Amino acid sequence: MEQKRKTAREIIEGYDGPKLRIMEVCGTHTHEIFRLGVRNILPENIELISGPGCPVCVTPVGFIDEAIWLAEEKGCVITTFGDLIRVPGSEKSLAGARAGGARVNPVYTPTDAVAYAEEHPDEEVVFLAVGFETTTPASCMAVKQAKEKGLKNFSILTANKTMTNAYRALKGSADAFLYPGHVNAITGADSCAALVDEGIYGVVCGFTAKEILTALAVTITRLQEGKPFFMNCYPRVVTDEGSTAGKRMIEEVMEPCDTEWRGLGVIPQSGLRLRDEYAAYDARKKFGIPEMKGRSNPACRCGDVLQGKCTPADCKVFGKGCTPLHPIGACMVSDEGTCAAWYAYKRDVIE
Ligand code: SF4
Numbered sequence: 043m044e045q046k047r048k049t050a051r052e053i054i055e056g057y058d059g060p061k062l063r064i065m066e067v068c069g070t071h072t073h074e075i076f077r078l079g080v081r082n083i084l085p086e087n088i089e090l091i092s093g094p095g096c097p098v099c100v101t102p103v104g105f106i107d108e109a110i111w112l113a114e115e116k117g118c119v120i121t122t123f124g125d126l127i128r129v130p131g132s133e134k135s136l137a138g139a140r141a142g143g144a145r146v147n148p149v150y151t152p153t154d155a156v157a158y159a160e161e162h163p164d165e166e167v168v169f170l171a172v173g174f175e176t177t178t179p180a181s182c183m184a185v186k187q188a189k190e191k192g193l194k195n196f197s198i199l200t201a202n203k204t205m206t207n208a209y210r211a212l213k214g215s216a217d218a219f220l221y222p223g224h225v226n227a228i229t230g231a232d233s234c235a236a237l238v239d240e241g242i243y244g245v246v247c248g249f250t251a252k253e254i255l256t257a258l259a260v261t262i263t264r265l266q267e268g269k270p271f272f273m274n275c276y277p278r279v280v281t282d283e284g285s286t287a288g289k290r291m292i293e294e295v296m297e298p299c300d301t302e303w304r305g306l307g308v309i310p311q312s313g314l315r316l317r318d319e320y321a322a323y324d325a326r327k328k329f330g331i332p333e334m335k336g337r338s339n340p341a342c343r344c345g346d347v348l349q350g351k352c353t354p355a356d357c358k359v360f361g362k363g364c365t366p367l368h369p370i371g372a373c374m375v376s377d378e379g380t381c382a383a384w385y386a387y388k389r390d391v392i393e
Pocket of ligand 1: 341342343344347354357358359360361364365369370371372373374375381
């Protein structure tokens with residue numbers, strides 16, 4: 043008689059092997075896994091750890107200081123995604139600078155910032171370009187648009203990051219990764235498939251309950267088999283090669299560079315900066331920003347949280363000094379931040 047196939051949930055709930063550590067790299071996954079109650083069905087020997095896939099969380103303190111310097115010393119109008127405004131810098135956040143008179147405007151898209159610059163030719167407008175391969179093409183498009191329009195009062199401050207070398211830097215932090223499907227929609231499944239030869243394993247994961255459970259069940263099954271593995275569990279969106287148009291846009295406007303990740307330090311060739319052809323739109327070059335070594339609050343353990351070395355509950359100020367209303371570190375600010383997720387869904391750990 044044919045044996046009944048197990049459902050993804052049965053595979054997860056029924057796992058009774060050695061301890062497995064699986065890292066959900068993406069902040070959206072962290073929140074969805076909490077929201078959908080996936081953690082509630084995990085056996086004790088499966089640990090889900092949250093990785094550095096929240097763009098606001100990995101943006102270093104020094105970047106916030108650079109943006110504040112541009113606003114306060116050069117009188118620039120800073121345009122940015124809303125989350126970044128509340129991230130603490132060494133002395134204050136952009137919200138703090140705005141309270142002191144600096145001009146900081148939230149925008150929905152980088153091209154909104156270009157439109158603002160076009161409408162206000164007497165103002166120097168700087169867009170804070172953060173994020174991974176998902177958001178970088180839009181920043182590149184904004185720069186191209188500004189160049190085509192001949193705008194002289196628009197530039198971007200880059201902290202764009204790419205994921206592949208971050209996976210290399212995180213090798214050993216977990217037994218396998220749940221790769222962020224929206225990043226792979228741009229980079230393609232092949233970018234992660236190639237990591238198998240380097241001993242880095244994982245599956246590309248979508249964002250619905252079914253997709254997350256399937257990705258987890260596949261990861262557990264493959265880890266039990268004990269062989270190298272990769273699987274694209276989000277094929278309705280992610281192709282092997284990814285978005286040719288998105289990759290071409292990035293390639294045309296930006297080039298790889300070393301860059302600092304909050305908590306992870308400098309990861310070689312994991313960042314993107316503007317190519318020389320677009321140097322006029324590079325705020326660092328345009329305004330000669332001095333080198334800034336940001337200082338984070340010594341109580342904050344964002345760096346360890348982002349590497350899966352501890353949970354937010356291990357941070358002494360979690361839910362006490364540090365809350366979404368009064369964040370001490372970046373991981374409590376963003377909707378995608380791990381500390382914000384724990385605060386929303388697991389506040390019972392606060393003593
Ligand atoms: S709870 Fe706050 S201070 Fe602690 S690690 Fe998270 S963001 Fe940093």
